[in-house]
Amino acid sequence: MTQDGGMTTSAGIHGRNDPDLTVGDVGEFGLIGRVAPQEHSDRVLVGPGDDCAYVTVASGRMLISTDVLVEGRHFRRDWAEAYDVGRRAAAANLADVMAMGGVATALTVGFAAPADLPARWAEDLTRGIVDEAALVGAEVVGGDVTAADGVVVSITVVGETDREPVLRSGARVGDVVAITGRLGWAGAGLHVLGRGFRSPRVLVEAYRRPEPPYEEGPRGAREGATAMIDVSDGLLADLAHIAEESSVGIDLDADAFVVPEPIADVAAATNADPRTFLLTGGDDHTLAATFPADRGAPEGWSVVGRVVEGEGDVTVDGVAWDGPAGHEHYR
Amino acid sequence: MTQDGGMTTSAGIHGRNDPDLTVGDVGEFGLIGRVAPQEHSDRVLVGPGDDCAYVTVASGRMLISTDVLVEGRHFRRDWAEAYDVGRRAAAANLADVMAMGGVATALTVGFAAPADLPARWAEDLTRGIVDEAALVGAEVVGGDVTAADGVVVSITVVGETDREPVLRSGARVGDVVAITGRLGWAGAGLHVLGRGFRSPRVLVEAYRRPEPPYEEGPRGAREGATAMIDVSDGLLADLAHIAEESSVGIDLDADAFVVPEPIADVAAATNADPRTFLLTGGDDHTLAATFPADRGAPEGWSVVGRVVEGEGDVTVDGVAWDGPAGHEHYR
Incomplete structure (x- = not known):
């Protein structure tokens, strides 16, 4: 078939701004x-x-x-x-x-x-x-x-990419786990919309128009990332992919997560645990990666955990997260 | 998101042949x-x-x-x-x-x-x-x-491709128009299915499993094709793309089309013009191309017409085809 093209030949195409055009x-x-x-x-x-x-x-x-x-x-x-x-x-x-x-x-x-x-x-x-x-x-x-x-x-x-791509399978025990970009904002925005609200506007906007930290992907690779993934289904769910593919465990440090004020507000107003948005909210396309401990994470990234011995499990302060799980299609 | 992968981690995956699996x-x-x-x-x-x-x-x-x-x-x-x-x-x-x-x-x-x-x-x-x-x-x-x-x-x-790709825009007045691969079979098969029949089986099978002449694409390019397209929406409709993009006309020679026996049978049984299947039937992915007249079409291709002066029009024996038009989505 034709790759949808610029040479319009169909009859019935009217002006670009015809509001009745389907x-x-x-x-x-x-x-x-x-x-x-x-x-x-x-x-x-x-x-x-x-x-x-x-x-x-x-x-x-x-x-x-x-x-x-x-x-x-x-x-x-x-x-x-x-x-x-x-x-x-x-x-x-x-x-x-x-x-x-x-x-x-x-x-x-x-x-x-x-x-x-x-x-x-x-x-x-x-x-x-x-x-x-x-x-x-x-x-x-x-x-x-x-x-x-x-x-x-x-x-x-x-x-x-100008170097070998960073896979999910390269995390090694002892690596630090770091993130960059907004985390939990889109999930909180979706939560708000799901309850029929349109504010806080900054969260709704974060859901409607995520801002993946595009430049940090190549930068992470240059800075020695051993594994990398973008957070589309929730941090726990996506880090589990790294843990599984790398045959390791990942332990997150709950205190390393700073809850942004708009998310804290929504959590308080809806009686939710603010960490739920950070740990399971998807769609922000936050970048998460592992880096060798001796090198550490690049400037501007937040270290939120460590790669440990394990078999694909992701824990928070050493224990399984008992809140709602991350989003998966069909479930 | 994940590129659908080989490392299944979802719970509830059973054996490959579980007929109840969704x-x-x-x-x-x-x-x-x-x-x-x-x-x-x-x-x-x-x-x-x-x-x-x-x-x-x-x-x-x-x-x-x-x-x-x-x-x-x-x-x-x-x-x-x-x-x-x-x-x-x-x-x-x-x-x-x-x-x-x-x-x-x-x-x-x-x-x-x-x-x-x-x-x-x-x-x-x-x-x-x-x-x-x-x-x-x-x-x-x-x-x-x-x-x-x-x-x-x-x-x-x-x-x-190991050479410059053959576009739709390269046809020149005087070129011959040639096709290779089955033409009209899938369209006739669809016609049969649409009337509730399952035979002639060869046509139904042609619809279900088209056989594009894959090797003829690179061969046509090597042999000097000036423009090329695969027939997905019908020969008239797809040649019109070449005619339009090349700012020429194309005139087909009705006698150059040999009606295969199964298509002749279906046409007779359904009181249809067999040429309709050849000229407007899609989905066979017949390859159609134009070649310089002095070089002609490669062996195994059938010359069915000629590039003439024009503005995107495709004619049959010099006149517009008055049968049903080719398939276009949304129409």
């Missing part, structure tokens, strides 16, 4: 062409509009990852504007490249939606993806649009 | 790990299971394309086994790389499905994708699984 009117062609910049970087040799895009991979090796977001599960159209859904969706993918120590270069977007969805919603979503990608210099180079009952956004990101 | 039981982890080969080629440096896969791109340039298949629109679970849906879905993507003159190397799979979908259906689908990819030496290196109301399969394929 995704069905825009059709298979034109969605990305209507939104993505027509000017590409030198890296993009062929952009949207042909059977494939054609993109340079200077290092001769690519990182690649795919994430799927589903309406009603990963986002609600009444909780976030389309533009922010696009930002969030792109952030989730870009953060996967960050967590390998790399930088994203190109994205494709698979988009399924009801034919009567306003074209503006789809365009705003795409614009959000394009803008988030631009933060790291990446471009949307292709995609596919088709009709479905609900909205599904499947983004694939490709990136590169 | 996609929800398998969860985010394990689907591809349960199906994809654990042994990777040298090209795959990191396979499923980390934040990203890591794959070599020897030429330093990659082709990339994404296609989305939606249940009820691109496939019906009662018309094709999951395995064949996987074969078809992968074929559609691999054919996009073929149509640039390249060979696919890696795929990722974004999969959304109801949580109560039998795990075996998802595994069979994945197995079909893996097997179709293996035809060209490509591997499934990652993916994401999530819950949704309907089944949506979004595949991204990456490939390479």
